[in-house]
Amino acid sequence: xxxFEKILGYEAIKQELIQISDVLANSEAYQKLGVESPHGLLLxxxxxxxxxxxxxxxxxxxxxxxxxxxxxxxxxxxxKAIKETFAAAxxxxxxxxxxxxxxxxxxxxxxxxxxxxxxxxxxxIDDCKGQEVFxxxxxxxxxxxxxxxxxxxxxxxxxxxxxxxxxDAVKIIDHYIKKKKCMADMDAxxxxxxxxxxxxxxxxxxxxEAGLYAGFERSNVITMDHFMKACLHTVYDxxxxxxxxxxxxxxxxxxNDQRVRIVYHEAGHAxxxxxxxxxxxxxxxxxxxxxxxGGFTSYCCDHERSTTQDMFRQICASLGGMAALxxxxxMADAGVGQDLDHAFSLVSGLVGDACIRxxxxxxxxxxxxxxxxSRREQAVxxxxxxxxxxxxxxxxxxxDLFEAIAxxxxxxxxxxxxxxxxxxxxxxxxxxAI
Ligand SMILES: Nc1ncnc2c1ncn2[C@@H]1O[C@H](COP(=O)(O)OP(=O)(O)OP(=O)(O)O)[C@@H](O)[C@H]1O
Ligand SMILES: [Mg+2]
Numbered sequence: 001x002x003x004f005e006k007i008l009g010y011e012a013i014k015q016e017l018i019q020i021s022d023v024l025a026n027s028e029a030y031q032k033l034g035v036e037s038p039h040g041l042l043l044x045x046x047x048x049x050x051x052x053x054x055x056x057x058x059x060x061x062x063x064x065x066x067x068x069x070x071x072x073x074x075x076x077x078x079x080k081a082i083k084e085t086f087a088a089a090x091x092x093x094x095x096x097x098x099x100x101x102x103x104x105x106x107x108x109x110x111x112x113x114x115x116x117x118x119x120x121x122x123x124x125i126d127d128c129k130g131q132e133v134f135x136x137x138x139x140x141x142x143x144x145x146x147x148x149x150x151x152x153x154x155x156x157x158x159x160x161x162x163x164x165x166x167x168d169a170v171k172i173i174d175h176y177i178k179k180k181k182c183m184a185d186m187d188a189x190x191x192x193x194x195x196x197x198x199x200x201x202x203x204x205x206x207x208x209e210a211g212l213y214a215g216f217e218r219s220n221v222i223t224m225d226h227f228m229k230a231c232l233h234t235v236y237d238x239x240x241x242x243x244x245x246x247x248x249x250x251x252x253x254x255x256n257d258q259r260v261r262i263v264y265h266e267a268g269h270a271x272x273x274x275x276x277x278x279x280x281x282x283x284x285x286x287x288x289x290x291x292x293x294g295g296f297t298s299y300c301c302d303h304e305r306s307t308t309q310d311m312f313r314q315i316c317a318s319l320g321g322m323a324a325l326x327x328x329x330x331m332a333d334a335g336v337g338q339d340l341d342h343a344f345s346l347v348s349g350l351v352g353d354a355c356i357r358x359x360x361x362x363x364x365x366x367x368x369x370x371x372x373x374s375r376r377e378q379a380v381x382x383x384x385x386x387x388x389x390x391x392x393x394x395x396x397x398x399x400d401l402f403e404a405i406a407x408x409x410x411x412x413x414x415x416x417x418x419x420x421x422x423x424x425x426x427x428x429x430x431x432x433a434i
Contacts, residue, residue: 268325
C-alpha cells in the first residue's frame, strides 16, 4: 500500500498532492518545459483531519530527503533549530523542509506576526530560492500566521483540509470498523450522521472507545450499543447515569416537571430540524443526572458554506425548543439563552452581511452611524419574530411527529437517527415552505 492509499476519502485533495509529488520527484521533466517548480505547500484545517498523514505521503512519493521541524524546544533554541533544519535541507537539495504545526512555532494560539520564529522561517524560505528546497507546512488556522509568510512565492499552494463528511466519513468509519471485531449491526452511515463534522482522529478514537466498553463487558464483539455509549460519553459528554441508569417514568401532562419541559424542548428542536431538513437529526437526549436535568439535540448543518436557505432552517431549528414550550404550555422557557444567541447571530448575519432586508442595514467596515445600528437592531428583531412565528407554524402542522418524538424521548432518554427514522414511518409529515 503506498502512502496515498492510507489516506481514506479526500479524493480531490489526494489528486492535487499526487500532482505536487510528481513535480518534486521528476522536476527535470517540468524544467524542460521551462516551468518553475512550486516552492511550498501549506495544508491547513482543524486538528486531527490528516494534515500530517498527507504531508508524509507527499514526502514519501517525492522520493526526496526530508527535514522535519516541529516546536519541541524553548524559543531561542528553536530559532536555532529552524536555521539548522533549512541549512541541512539546502545541503541535501533536492529536498523537503517539513514545518509541522506551524502556528505553534510562536507561543500560544494568538497571532504573533513579528515573532522571531516566523521572521526566521520567512528569511530561511527566501534564502532557499532557486535551490530545489520545497517547504511543506501544516497549520490549524491561517489567521494565526503572519500574512507576509503566506504570500505567493513562499507557499504557492494552500489547501484547506475539512473535517470528513458524507461519503468520506463513511469510508473512514468503515475502515476503522473493519480493523476491529465488530458486529454486522455497526452501521457506518448511522455513525457518520452521529459524528457529523468531527475529525478523522475523533472517528478513530470513538470506535476504539467502543471497543474498550466491549472489552470491559468481556463481550466477544463490539456492537452498536457499545458505539452509542462511547459516542454519547466521549463526543457529547453525556453523564454516565444516562447511559447506564433507568430512565425515570415521566408524566408528560405535568408541565411543572423540569424533565417534561426538557423533553418537549428537545422534541421541538428535533421536529423542526427534521421537517425542514429530513434526515438531519443525529441525536436527541433528555436526561436527569443526580438531580440535574439536561438535554440537547444534534442536527447536521453545513458549518462551512451555508446558503441563506440553510441558515433559515438553522434559525427555525434553534427556535424549535422555545416555540415547543410556548405552544405546549403557553410558558416561557428559561433555558433558551444559547438557542437565542445562535438564532440572533444567524439573523444578524443575514440582515447585516447578506442584506436580506435591503442594503440600508449593511454592516460597513468603515463604521456605522448610531441610527443605522438601531434601525438594524429593529430589523433583526422583526426578522426574529417572523422566524419564531414560522417555527410555531411548523410545530402545529407536525403535531403527530412532535408528540411521538416527545413520548419516545421521555421513555428512552436518548433517540438516535435510527429511532427518528422509525418514528417518521408512522407519522405524517407536513412540509412547510420557508
Ligand atoms: N483521511 C484519513 N484517512 C485515514 N486516517 C486518517 C485520515 N485523516 C486522519 N487520519 C488519522 O487520524 C489521526 C490524526 O491524523 P493527523 O495527525 O494527520 O491529523 P492532523 O490534521 O495533522 O492533526 P493536528 O492538527 O492535531 O496535527 C491519525 O491517526 C491519522 O492516521
Ligand atoms: Mg499534525
